[in-house]
Amino acid sequence: MDMNAFSLKGKIAWITGASYGIGFAIAEAYAAAGATIVFNDINQELVDKGLKAYGEKGIDAKGYVCDVTNEEAVQALVKKIEEEVGVIDILVNNAGIIRRIPMIEMSAAEFRKVIDVDLNAPFICAKAVIPSMISKGHGKIINICSMMSELGRETVSAYAAAKGGLKMLTRNICSEYGEHNIQCNGIGPGYIATPQTAPLRERQADGSRHPFDQFIIAKTPAARWGTPEDLQGPAVFLASDASNFVNGHVLYVDGGILAYIGKQP
Numbered sequence: 225m226d227m228n229a230f231s232l233k234g235k236i237a238w239i240t241g242a243s244y245g246i247g248f249a250i251a252e253a254y255a256a257a258g259a260t261i262v263f264n265d266i267n268q269e270l271v272d273k274g275l276k277a278y279g280e281k282g283i284d285a286k287g288y289v290c291d292v293t294n295e296e297a298v299q300a301l302v303k304k305i306e307e308e309v310g311v312i313d314i315l316v317n318n319a320g321i322i323r324r325i326p327m328i329e330m331s332a333a334e335f336r337k338v339i340d341v342d343l344n345a346p347f348i349c350a351k352a353v354i355p356s357m358i359s360k361g362h363g364k365i366i367n368i369c370s371m372m373s374e375l376g377r378e379t380v381s382a383y384a385a386a387k388g389g390l391k392m393l394t395r396n397i398c399s400e401y402g403e404h405n406i407q408c409n410g411i412g413p414g415y416i417a418t419p420q421t422a423p424l425r426e427r428q429a430d431g432s433r434h435p436f437d438q439f440i441i442a443k444t445p446a447a448r449w450g451t452p453e454d455l456q457g458p459a460v461f462l463a464s465d466a467s468n469f470v471n472g473h474v475l476y477v478d479g480g481i482l483a484y485i486g487k488q489p
């Protein structure tokens with residue numbers, strides 16, 4: 225086998241919401257594999273934060289302000305990227321939000337906001353890049369799914385509905401555009417230590433671990449939270465030619481959570 229199949233040399237990768245966290249880690253890995261990095265975030269402050277962070281890693285990333293829920297803005301951004309950088313070969317739909325609210329206390333507006341960012345926006349961004357991928361004869365779309373693409377839990381109804389939908393959007397893009405040599409797959413991270421999960425890991429007043437932290441440790445065979453770096457290898461694989469016959473799949477990178485009933489208390 226030619227191990228260059230795992231290289232991203234000469235490829236342009238757009239990772240949404242990638243100023244920090246999982247998106248940043250994936251972009252860092254893609255740069256190491258040879259890709260040109262393009263990212264966006266919701267405001268200039270975050271984009272500047274990202275540009276500084278990429279620069280400190282020696283990565284010449286291109287950063288843009290764009291709200292991925294705004295189809296007009298996304299269409300304009302893709303056109304600008306194609307003019308300034310080139311045609312996008314790899315799209316990672318990473319931008320996301322979560323609102324942890326019991327369903328009967330959640331407003332419809334709050335529910336819609338989560339669906340808008342976590343499901344509608346991946347549709348909008350994929351729709352914006354697919355035509356040029358078809359013209360170019362290849363493309364990779366990677367949707368960042370979740371344990372909640374498979375499981376529910378209290379207070380995350382909107383997020384689970386969105387991430388479950390994102391799994392099916394992944395399968396549908398595969399179905400509709402696979403004949404154009406476009407592969408659309410998902411990554412389903414387990415519980416990863418990022419700002420998004422920080423509230424679930426906060427130390428208690430007495431210095432003990434957060435109950436949810438202890439719960440996740442007991443539910444994970446690896447007996448630890450994941451790190452954004454744990455996602456880098458799977459993300460490079462799904463963006464590379466090494467996965468050209470992998471399509472419509474969600475690769476769970478969860479330390480074994482989905483396979484495990486959990487350690488007896």
Ligand code: NAP
Binds near residue numbers: 244
């Ligand atoms: P994060 O810390 O919340 O980062 C998400 C990024 O997306 C932030 O920079 C955020 O900006 C940005 N964003 C939010 N709304 C946006 C919009 N409308 N337009 C553009 N950018 C927007 O999340 P993370 O933990 O790195 O997770 C990244 C992805 O992985 C998300 O899709 C999340 O659902 C998923 N995920 C996370 C975990 C985990 O355990 N951390 C596990 C499974 C899946 P702001 O900072 O302004 O919000």
Ligand code: GCO
Binds near residue numbers: 369413414415
């Ligand atoms: C939560 C967490 C999870 C993680 C991730 C798990 O409140 O349960 O935020 O949803 O973010 O999605 O895969």
